[in-house]
Amino acid sequence: MNERIKKTLLYMEENHLDAFLVSKGENIRYLSGFTGGEDARLLLTPEHRYIFTDSRYFEQTRRECPDWELVESRPPGIEELQKVSSGLNHIGVEGHFISYSSYRQLEQSLPNRLVPLTDVVEKLRQVKDEGELQMMREAARIGDEVFSELCRHKIAPGVSERELASQIVYLLRNKGCDNEAFATIALAGENAALPHGQPGERRLEPGDMLTMDFGGFYSGYAADMTRTVAITEVPPEFQPRYQALLEAQKLGVSLVKAGAACREIDAAVRNCLEDYGLVEYFQHSTGHSLGLEIHEAPAISPRSDAVLKENMVVTVEPGIYISGWGGIRIEDTVIVKNGGCEVITHSDKNLVII
Secondary structure, eight states: HHHHHHHHHEEEEEEEOOOEEOOOOHHHHHHHOOOOOTTTTTEESSSEEEEEEEEHHHHHHHHHHHSSEEOOOOTHHHOOOOHHTTOOOOOEETTTOOOOOHHHHHHSSEEEOEEEEEHOOOHTTTSSSSHHHHHHHHHHHHHHHHHHHHHIOOTTOOHHHHHHHHHHHEEEEEEESSSESOOOOEEEEGGOOOTOOOOOOOOOTTOEEEEEEEEEETTTTEEOOOEEESSSOTTHHHHHHHHHHHHHHHHHHOOTTTOOOOOHHHHHHHHHHHHHOOOGGGOSSSSSEOOSSSSSEEEEEETOBBBOTOOOOOOOOOOEEEEETEEEEEEEHHHHHHHHEEOOOSOOOOOOOO
C-alpha cells in the first residue's frame, strides 16, 4: 500500500469515516494513478479500493491502476455505488468540488450517510515526493529550453502576440510537455499592463517590452515561468523599474525556506517595491503553489496564514502594471528546502534585449 493511500486511510480513521468517495480528477490521479480525468470516481475503504469508470477506460485502468477493483459504471454510477457501499454508514465526499445537483443525487441514494469534506487530498498533495519533484524539474527544464529558443529565433519586430503565444504552445509540446499548464501569456508594450491579458494581433515594435508567462505539464505536473524582455532597445523608464522588480523578486526567492511564513515573504517583497515607489502597481499575490494543478495552496499572499514545508513547490512572481505604459513580471518556480530553496527555472533574469 503506497504512502498516499496510508495517509488517506489514517485521515478517515481519525475522522470516523467508513469510506471516501473521490471525484476530482487531479485527486483521482494522485491516489490511483488513473489519468482519465473526471471520467472516473474512486471509493476508498479500509478493505477495498474501487475505481468506477466505463468501458472506454478498462484497458487504461488495468495498466495505470492494477491494484484497484474496477467497477463498470459511468460516473456518478449511483446504482453501482449503492451496491459496494452497503454497510458503510459514514462516506466522505469532496464537498468543495462536486456540484450541488450531484450531491443531492448522492444524498437521495445514500440518505444520512454522506459527510462533506474540504481539501483532504489537496492538503496531502502540498508536499511533493521525489518522483513528483523530478516531473516538475523536467517541466521547468522544457520551459527554459522554450525561452531560449524564443529569444534566439522567434522574437522579432513584426511578430504578433498571438503568433508568439502559438509558438510557445507548439514548442512546449514539441519538447515533451503533455500540454500547456494554463493559457499562455505574451503581451507587448502597453498590453503588458494586463496581468492576465490575452494575446492578440498587436505586433512587436522596437522599444516594446514583452512579457511572456507560460509553462507546461510534464507527466501531469506543472512548472511556471515569466520573463519580460525588451525589443531591440530599452523603453524610457524600463530599466530602473526592471531592476527594482528584479531586486524584489530575488529577495522573495531568498526568503523561501521551510518554516517561512507566506505572509512575511509577501510583505518583504511589497516593502522592497514600496522603497522604489512601485508597490501601488503590484496587483496580485507574490506567488502560488503548483503541482498537478497550476494553482494550488498555499499562496504567498498577504491573506495567507500558511507556513512553508520542505518539498512544497511555489512560484515567486512579483509584477508591476502601469496603465498606458506597460508592465513587468519576473517569475521562478522553486522547491522549498530546509534553509533555502531550489530554483528549477534557470532562464536568465537579467534584462534581455532582443
